[in-house]
Amino acid sequence: MTLRATVAELVHEFRANGRIVIVGASLAGLRAAEALREEGFTGSLTIIGDEPYEPYDRPPLSKQVLKGWVPADHTKLPRMREVDAQWRLGVAAIGLDRVTKRVRLADGEQVPYDRLLIATGTRARQWPNPTEAALQGVHTIRSRDDAAQLQKALAEPPSRVLVIGAGFIGSEVASVCRELGLPVTVVERGSAPLVGALGGVIGEIAARMQRDHGVDLRCGLGVSSLEGDSGGHVRRVHLSDGTAVDADVVVASLGSIRNVEWLEGAGLAAGFWGVGCDAGGRAFDINGVVTDSIYVAGDVARAPHVLYEYQFLAMEHWDNAVFGAEVAAHNMVNLEPHYRPHLLLPGFWSGQFGVNIKSVGVPPFGDQIVFTQGSIEECRFAAAYGHRGRIVAAVAFDHGKWLEYYGKLIEHSGPFPPPPVGWDQPADTKPMPAEFPDPRVPTAIPDVVLTGHDPSERTAEFRPRRH
Amino acid sequence: MVEETPWQQALRYANRANPYPFYEELRKTPVARQPDGTYVVSTYREIVTLLHDPRVSSDPRKCPAPAAAQAEGAVEAEAEPISEAVVSLEPNIITQDPPEHDRDRRMMTPHFVGPPRSPHLISDLEPEIRRIVAGLLDDMRGKTRIDAVDDFAYPLPVTVICKVLGVPLEDESRFHRWIETALDALDFGPEAASEEMQNRLAGGRRAVAEFGQFAADLLDRYARQPGPGMLSAMVNEDGPEGHMSKGVLASNALLLIFAGHETTVNLIAHSVLTLLRHPDALEKLRRRPELIVPGVEELLRFESSVQFWHTRSAVEDIDIAGTTIPKGAPIFLAYGSANRDPERFTDPDELDLERRDNQHLGFSQGIHFCFGAPLARLEVQIAVGEFVRRVRNPRLVEDPPPYRHNQIFRGPRHVLVDIDGIRD
Numbered sequence: 001m002t003l004r005a006t007v008a009e010l011v012h013e014f015r016a017n018g019r020i021v022i023v024g025a026s027l028a029g030l031r032a033a034e035a036l037r038e039e040g041f042t043g044s045l046t047i048i049g050d051e052p053y054e055p056y057d058r059p060p061l062s063k064q065v066l067k068g069w070v071p072a073d074h075t076k077l078p079r080m081r082e083v084d085a086q087w088r089l090g091v092a093a094i095g096l097d098r099v100t101k102r103v104r105l106a107d108g109e110q111v112p113y114d115r116l117l118i119a120t121g122t123r124a125r126q127w128p129n130p131t132e133a134a135l136q137g138v139h140t141i142r143s144r145d146d147a148a149q150l151q152k153a154l155a156e157p158p159s160r161v162l163v164i165g166a167g168f169i170g171s172e173v174a175s176v177c178r179e180l181g182l183p184v185t186v187v188e189r190g191s192a193p194l195v196g197a198l199g200g201v202i203g204e205i206a207a208r209m210q211r212d213h214g215v216d217l218r219c220g221l222g223v224s225s226l227e228g229d230s231g232g233h234v235r236r237v238h239l240s241d242g243t244a245v246d247a248d249v250v251v252a253s254l255g256s257i258r259n260v261e262w263l264e265g266a267g268l269a270a271g272f273w274g275v276g277c278d279a280g281g282r283a284f285d286i287n288g289v290v291t292d293s294i295y296v297a298g299d300v301a302r303a304p305h306v307l308y309e310y311q312f313l314a315m316e317h318w319d320n321a322v323f324g325a326e327v328a329a330h331n332m333v334n335l336e337p338h339y340r341p342h343l344l345l346p347g348f349w350s351g352q353f354g355v356n357i358k359s360v361g362v363p364p365f366g367d368q369i370v371f372t373q374g375s376i377e378e379c380r381f382a383a384a385y386g387h388r389g390r391i392v393a394a395v396a397f398d399h400g401k402w403l404e405y406y407g408k409l410i411e412h413s414g415p416f417p418p419p420p421v422g423w424d425q426p427a428d429t430k431p432m433p434a435e436f437p438d439p440r441v442p443t444a445i446p447d448v449v450l451t452g453h454d455p456s457e458r459t460a461e462f463r464p465r466r467h
Numbered sequence: 468m469v470e471e472t473p474w475q476q477a478l479r480y481a482n483r484a485n486p487y488p489f490y491e492e493l494r495k496t497p498v499a500r501q502p503d504g505t506y507v508v509s510t511y512r513e514i515v516t517l518l519h520d521p522r523v524s525s526d527p528r529k530c531p532a533p534a535a536a537q538a539e540g541a542v543e544a545e546a547e548p549i550s551e552a553v554v555s556l557e558p559n560i561i562t563q564d565p566p567e568h569d570r571d572r573r574m575m576t577p578h579f580v581g582p583p584r585s586p587h588l589i590s591d592l593e594p595e596i597r598r599i600v601a602g603l604l605d606d607m608r609g610k611t612r613i614d615a616v617d618d619f620a621y622p623l624p625v626t627v628i629c630k631v632l633g634v635p636l637e638d639e640s641r642f643h644r645w646i647e648t649a650l651d652a653l654d655f656g657p658e659a660a661s662e663e664m665q666n667r668l669a670g671g672r673r674a675v676a677e678f679g680q681f682a683a684d685l686l687d688r689y690a691r692q693p694g695p696g697m698l699s700a701m702v703n704e705d706g707p708e709g710h711m712s713k714g715v716l717a718s719n720a721l722l723l724i725f726a727g728h729e730t731t732v733n734l735i736a737h738s739v740l741t742l743l744r745h746p747d748a749l750e751k752l753r754r755r756p757e758l759i760v761p762g763v764e765e766l767l768r769f770e771s772s773v774q775f776w777h778t779r780s781a782v783e784d785i786d787i788a789g790t791t792i793p794k795g796a797p798i799f800l801a802y803g804s805a806n807r808d809p810e811r812f813t814d815p816d817e818l819d820l821e822r823r824d825n826q827h828l829g830f831s832q833g834i835h836f837c838f839g840a841p842l843a844r845l846e847v848q849i850a851v852g853e854f855v856r857r858v859r860n861p862r863l864v865e866d867p868p869p870y871r872h873n874q875i876f877r878g879p880r881h882v883l884v885d886i887d888g889i890r891d
Contacts, residue, residue, distance in 0.1 A: 373521055374566065382521075401834045404519040421521035422782025423529075424565040 007335060014114065015333050018043040021103055021111055022085075023093045023262075024119030025049025027057070028298030028321040032117050033083040035329035045085040046111055048103065050092035053144055059318060061147035062172040063351055067179060068155060072148035093120070096266040101293070114293065115332045118263070118275055118283065119325065121299040122256035122316065127164070132226040137234040138250045141169060153249050157182055162237045162247035164223050166193035168350045170253035171206065175352035178213045185216040185245050187223055187237075190437055198359070198395055200435025201369050202383070205397070209353045209379060216245075226250060256316065258300050268294065271462070274302035274314045279341040281328030286448075286460045295332055297324040306343060307410065308365055308392070317348040345407050349400070355379055358400040360407045361393030369434040370417040371426040374399055381426060382406065385434055386416025471657060474499060474507045474801075478656025478874050484867035486774070486877075487816065490804035497788040505797045506781075506790075509804040511811035511828070513788050518833040522783040523798060525835060526564050530780035530797050556679050557714035559722045561835060562778050568834065574706050575719065578697040579631070580841055589841045592627065596846055599623050600853045608889050612864065615854075615882035620735035621728075623850055624843075628727030631842070632720070633696020634685065642681060646725055648674035650873040655777060655799075682720040686713060697723075723839070730772035731843050733878030737770035738763070738851045740882050743863040745818045752820060752855050759852040762820040763844060766851070767829035769818055774803035774877045776831070802828040803877070859887040 020036060022029045025047050033047055049055075056075040064070040088105065095104035102110040124140035127133040137158075139150045154161070154177065161177045163170045166188035177184035190196065192203030193210060210217045222240040229235045237245045260270040268291070269276035269284040275296045276284040281303070283294040296302075298321040302314040315324075327342035334340075349358045366385025374381035374397075382402050385393040391414045394406035409418055417431050452458040476482060477489035490509060493499060497510035508514050517523050524530065560572045581588040603622055607613050625643070629636045652671025654664050689699035698720055701710065711719070742749040752758050779798040784791050792798060806827050807815040830837035837843070854861075864883035871880045 378566075380566075380569070402519060402521060404515075404833075405521060408516065408519075419522065419783060422524050422564070423521070423526075 011333070011335055014043070015039075015041050016043060018114045018333075019046075019112060020044070020115050020117070020332060021046045021048065021113035022117045022119060023048045023103060024117075024121055024259075024298065024300075025051070025087070025089060026055050026119070026121055026298070026321075027077060027318065028119035028121070028325040029117070030055040030077055030083075030325075031080070031322050032119060032297055032325035032329045033085055034080045035326040036333060037081060037083055039330055039333045041329075041333045043114075045083065046088060046113075047083075047085045048088045048091065048093050048105065048111065050090070050106075051143060051145075052090035054087075054089070056144055058142070059349075061144065062141055062169050063176065065147045066141075066151050066154060066173065066176040068151060072144045072151065075144060093262050096263055096268075098266055098268075098291075098294070116294045117325075117328055117332065118294065118296045118300060119298045119321075120259035120262070122258050125252070125254040125257050127226065127250075127252040127254070129225070132228070132234075133252070134232075135226060135228040135234040135250075136232055137248050138226060138252065140252050140254075141173065142256070150249075150251065154180060154182065158247070158249040159183070160185060160245070160247040161249045161251065162187065162223075162245055163251045163253060165253040165255070166190070166206075166210075166217070166219070167196060167253060167255060168194065168348075168352075170251065171210070171352050172350060173251050173253060174210060174215050175213070178215060178353070183214075183216070185218065185237075185247065186210065187221050187239060188217070188219045189222050190219065191435075192219055193217070195435070195437055196364070198363050199366075199369060199385075200437075201432060202395060203435070205376060205379065209355065213353045256299070258314075260300065273312075274300050276312060277301050277303050279303050279306070279343065280331045280339045281324060281342060282331065286462070288460075295328040297321065297328040303342065305362075307345070307413075308362055313346070313362065315344065315346040317346055319347055320344055345411060347403070347407070355397050356400055357395070357397055358403055359393065359395045360403050361385065361391075361410045363393040363395060363434070364436050365392045366416075366434050367436070368416065368431045370429060370431040372418060372429070373402060373421050373424055374426060375424075376426060384409075384416060384418050386431060389416055390414065391416045391418055469502070472499065472501055474501055474509075474799075475657045478654075478658075480656075480658060480870075480872060483870035483872075483874070483877060486803065487807055490801065490807060493801070493804060494808060498790050498792065500790070505799055506792045507775075507799045507801060508787075509801045509808075510788070511805040511808040514800045514802065514805045514828060515832060516787060517779070517785075517798065517800065518831065518835075520785065522781060522785055523779050524564050524782045525568070525779050526558065526562055527778045527780070528558070528562075529564070529782065530778075530795065556675075556721065557712070557718040559715065559718040560838065561722060561726075565834070570708055571711060571715065571719065572834075572838070574708055574711060575697075575701065575838070577706065578700050579838065589845060592631070592842070593845060593849070595630070596623070596627060596849050597853075599626055600850050604853060604857050604889055607858070607886065610886065612883060612885050615739040615884050616732070616736045616879060617881065619850070619854065620732045620739070620882075623735070624728035624731035624846055627842070627846060628724065631697055632723055632727065633689070633694055633698045634724060638681070642678055642724060645674040645678040645681070646729065649678070650729070650871065650876060653873055653875070655874055678725075679717060679721055682724065683713065683717040686717055686720060727839055727842070729876050730839075731846055733772045733876060734763075734767060734770075734843065734847050735850050736879050736882050737772070738766040738847065739854060739861075739884070740863070740868065740879060741766055741769055741818060742851070742855065743861055743884065744866065748818050748820055749855060752852075756852055756856060758820045759848050759855075761822065761825065763847050763851065764825050764827060764829075765818060765820050765822050766847075768806045768812070768822075768825060768827035770877075771803045771806050771827070771829045772876065772878070773829070773831070774875055775799050775801040777875065800831075802831065857890045858884075859890060861886050 055077045057077050065072050092106045093103050094106050102112050124142035160183040163174050163186045166186050171193050174184050174186050193206040195203040224240050225238045226234050227236040234250050258274045263270040267286050277296040281295045282290045283296050299316040302312045304310040305313045323344050324342050327340050331339050347360045363385045366387045368386045369383050371383045380398040382396045382399040384391050391409050396403050448460050473489045473492035477486040493509040497513045499507045577584040649671045652667035686702050689702045693699050693703045777799050781792045781796050784794050809815050830840045862885045868879040868882045
């Protein structure tokens, strides 16, 4: 038998009888399972999820669900097809043994795999003081249960809501509060809302939107402590400028933490930045060598992106979960030369204060911004981000339908500033600094060290950082 | 005689029933300059690109007459087309650019598709649409031959749009005549210069003017005495952005009355015709009625109700598909061709009711995406679904059927069908 025939037989055999385990039962996990069946995989398929629920959609949680339009349990993701999988829901994966090819579950069970997909996503970063975080009335929002609890708290109604952090989630929560007529204070350590994602120029506009809608927005400030009453309910929030705000609901929207702890000791390139993988979703081991049987998709994946100087990017966006999962699934049941790359132009959307915000590309990759369409004054516009004379991203406020145009420009490495539009030009069309904050100093990253002397023995190893 | 371009041939009335071979030829040059200086775009990718390009205007006022063409001694004596008469009305959302387009469409939307004001406006029409369709099919009892246009496709959309807008149904015969006259007078092809078309042109312009007057009178009436429907609401209710001037409102009213049924009539008629030409698809739909939802999308791809659109132009030089559309040049987007583009659709000339990834251009894309799409979908799904379910053994009497003159709003004038009866 020729080698090619043997390989073909191998692929055929794997598709018929292989064992695939997906860890993570949210958007990426579900879409990967569906894509695997669509690809003709008929072997055994196990989906492991730490939450007890079938896969559900997260974007509505901070919007329609909080507002009370849609109950939290009405967010189940539509199914594209039958997946015929064994669902292990409500049981977290707590370990991975790559030698015996098994996933260890919290209930002690071990699930063997031939190929594994890691789609464990992220979780909300909790308020760092555990005692204060445990006060009643202190919320985060990432899961269905989080949203249900916060929705209930907002419906009480509280006398004031305080939101810590004005990223997208924090801003959406503040927007819902205002729609519900609730007094809300937003405390943001940076210079304006959304600065990390969209820069200071757009942040200024977002700040104006918040204030125009009655948000008590306080930027350049931190929260120093949360104070509870004798019943263990939060009542007051102390700020870094020495002032205090009375609030009985506090929402900590402090960003996300990648769910990689269960991979400790597995020897993968997994850490606080996510799980490194190639553009086909194949995970890297700790040495930066690609693995053959472990794949990554969704928020937890981090892969080099051709459009952005091959830098490793984690794209915590809905599209990325869907398309990354489809590519990983395809590659899990194929071999070279049939691998496909995941070459998504990142994009995300948000709804807040009556405005639809959408973006394509990677705004923080840009250092300049230019308004291209519409009116800043009226909060309806498109703007492009540039880096070294080429367009790398665009953002639209109530102008989402034009993003396809900018997306094409970005994909084709179009010029920055882009050519002038034919109508509805903004008053000022000069590029200006986009004002992204300096990259944060990474914290709590373990050291990676090389061990061994003989070149054939050299290997990388994580060493916890000593404080 | 100069040889005609594929586009000019596609526009000839003799080819109305089947322009597709000419489209196929046309697509060999995705962006094809015509002798009159117009750029015809016929491929899916290029059309989608231009639909999202903010250097393309939809406002014919921004498009100088194709002077370039005249300078080069174009073959055709450019007859002032009927569209000029429409342009002479105030602008409406289909002939506006942002920001005016966005503002006016925003003002119209809550009165039509609803949210947040009346989110169920369209879906609440379903019982009424079912009742009308049932009545039309009931009326076919005892007949052995029907006209799927006059007896079926036409009455439903016109009744529904009159109700939605608040246009008295008793005026239907008047505006129907105006629309027919105007449509028959509009010609973008080599036959535009013919004596007959020149004669029709005058009548067409008169019809548009009368139709415009009709809309203005109706709005005046609602201003004095509010009544049911969208037009009255738009005259009398101020949104957060105020309300439209009377002229703009009249122009949009005209657009809605017209577009609200002409395109739907053609889609229903074409759907019946297409299904009768594809007995396997018809049988499949009879067995699996739920396929009507993807089925209507496929039927819309297969025979697009708006074959092309003609009011766009380049505001700047635009490089595309190896050519440059110069600033000021008119751009025609040939949706009917893009929907049969093999680069985008596998086996585009096959009817596949279960076609996947069917992102056709039957409703266009971008900011000018069909305003009435949700209503059209609902009407056609019910009408065609019920036709398939209830009509016994329908057979096409003549193929191809006679077509109407208009090139943009392409559709059969009659579709005669022999039937064995009507099921309950």
